Amino acid sequence: VWGILLAMIFEIPIALTYVWLSTALPRSGGDYVFQSRVFGGGVGFAVVMSGFVIWILQWVALSGWLLSYLGFASLFLGLGGTMGNPTLTGIGVWFTTPWAIVIVSILNALLAMLLLVSGFKNYVKFQYIMWYATLLSFGLMLYLLLSATPETFAQKLNDFVVASGGAPNFYQTGIDAAKAANIDLNPPFSLLATLLVAPIAWTSLQWASYSAQQNGEIKGARSFQNQMIIILGSLIATGLLLALLAYAFEHAIGTEFLYVVGAGYWAALDAGKFNGVFLWPNIVAMALAGSPIIVVLIAFGYILNSFQIVNNCYIGMTRVMVAMSLDRLLPEWVSRVSDRFHTPVNAHLAYFLASIPVILVYNLWSSWTALTLGVTFACGYVFVVTALAGALMPYRAKALYDASPGAAYKIGNIPMVTVFGLIGAVVGAVLVLMFMFSSALGLTSLLAYQVVF
Numbered sequence: 001v002w003g004i005l006l007a008m009i010f011e012i013p014i015a016l017t018y019v020w021l022s023t024a025l026p027r028s029g030g031d032y033v034f035q036s037r038v039f040g041g042g043v044g045f046a047v048v049m050s051g052f053v054i055w056i057l058q059w060v061a062l063s064g065w066l067l068s069y070l071g072f073a074s075l076f077l078g079l080g081g082t083m084g085n086p087t088l089t090g091i092g093v094w095f096t097t098p099w100a101i102v103i104v105s106i107l108n109a110l111l112a113m114l115l116l117v118s119g120f121k122n123y124v125k126f127q128y129i130m131w132y133a134t135l136l137s138f139g140l141m142l143y144l145l146l147s148a149t150p151e152t153f154a155q156k157l158n159d160f161v162v163a164s165g166g167a168p169n170f171y172q173t174g175i176d177a178a179k180a181a182n183i184d185l186n187p188p189f190s191l192l193a194t195l196l197v198a199p200i201a202w203t204s205l206q207w208a209s210y211s212a213q214q215n216g217e218i219k220g221a222r223s224f225q226n227q228m229i230i231i232l233g234s235l236i237a238t239g240l241l242l243a244l245l246a247y248a249f250e251h252a253i254g255t256e257f258l259y260v261v262g263a264g265y266w267a268a269l270d271a272g273k274f275n276g277v278f279l280w281p282n283i284v285a286m287a288l289a290g291s292p293i294i295v296v297l298i299a300f301g302y303i304l305n306s307f308q309i310v311n312n313c314y315i316g317m318t319r320v321m322v323a324m325s326l327d328r329l330l331p332e333w334v335s336r337v338s339d340r341f342h343t344p345v346n347a348h349l350a351y352f353l354a355s356i357p358v359i360l361v362y363n364l365w366s367s368w369t370a371l372t373l374g375v376t377f378a379c380g381y382v383f384v385v386t387a388l389a390g391a392l393m394p395y396r397a398k399a400l401y402d403a404s405p406g407a408a409y410k411i412g413n414i415p416m417v418t419v420f421g422l423i424g425a426v427v428g429a430v431l432v433l434m435f436m437f438s439s440a441l442g443l444t445s446l447l448a449y450q451v452v453f
Helices: 002-024 030-039 041-054 056-083 086-094 098-117 120-147 150-163 170-180 191-213 224-253 255-266 281-289 292-326 345-364 374-396 398-402 416-437 446-452
Strands: none
Touching: 002 191, 002 224, 002 374, 002 416, 030 041, 030 191, 030 292, 030 374, 041 056, 041 292, 041 374, 056 086, 056 098, 056 150, 056 281, 056 292, 056 345, 056 374, 098 120, 098 292, 098 345, 120 224, 120 281, 120 292, 150 170, 150 224, 150 255, 150 281, 170 255, 191 224, 191 292, 191 374, 191 416, 224 255, 224 281, 281 292, 292 345, 374 398, 374 416, 374 446
């Protein structure tokens, strides 16, 4: 909980800097536009192409993994456990296999491309469905987790596992196996471990500013108040909800079993997994519910939210690519807009094709999975440079800054954007450096160094 809240607090000065930048430059292309107008096209292109356009291809792959693993696998595992049908459980396990994830991932990316190419209005209509399904799923999980106790959870989990075709007494077996593996189930408070949660939570919270990539398509993007609600408001709302989910999860399963579940991932403890699947909050909520209808409602929230992610990847990165193309840093072909659909079809097609090899590598080469948080690291250094661009905008792009709504806000004679930008750059740099020095975050291997370089 504290690690998530720290990540939210650390992101606030970065988010505020984006408010100033977005109102000064309400154009699509976001970070590339901000950086190139302050530092020049060479810096903007190199930083955003590497940290965003290329690395977010991994988010395309990750969204397919989430769809297959947390969406379809959880759906069938949940139905198998609540309906006492091991066949459905077997289908759920299949969705966790590498080739199943590859197939789901490519179809996920293809469907998103086709939806977005067909016209942005079609996507916006479908986004409402994804939004409400996600909220319903999240709300159901919170209710189920907050209504449970570790004692009631233990019994319901055991019943759920047996109904799925598993061995009895799963809960106690997991605790015993963790103790046998010398895993401390009651460790003392660690400030370092708490701080190291923040870069992981940043994977979700750093995207509060992502709407800047499509500022040119947002009504009232030049309004300071609108951008405060869009960027800072979404950050705080999401941060508080994630922290609440973390609290509810621990409240339901107990601190001791939380470390068993964690050991399923960090220590590869088989007894901490259900049919080889990590015990995510949605699986736990499904076990607590014991209802196929609740299983379907929770699973569909995860399915549609995973699909939302791949759409986000396309929307943001195609706008960045179009902006780069208009500046003649990418071929003119990239920025062509279809007369029929009024969308940058070529940019979408290029991004889809580029995602396929990344999807294959991510799921078929085990060493690559350890680089999952590399996307948080790489996007993190983009945010750091953009925060610096915000800090220096009043001096290196003075005309743009003076004409913006945020120019009136100062602390003494110092522009507030300079203060927030400098703080955001320092805090963001610390989070980025954590990835370079903490092996637990997966980016201190030779492979990681080579890929990042």
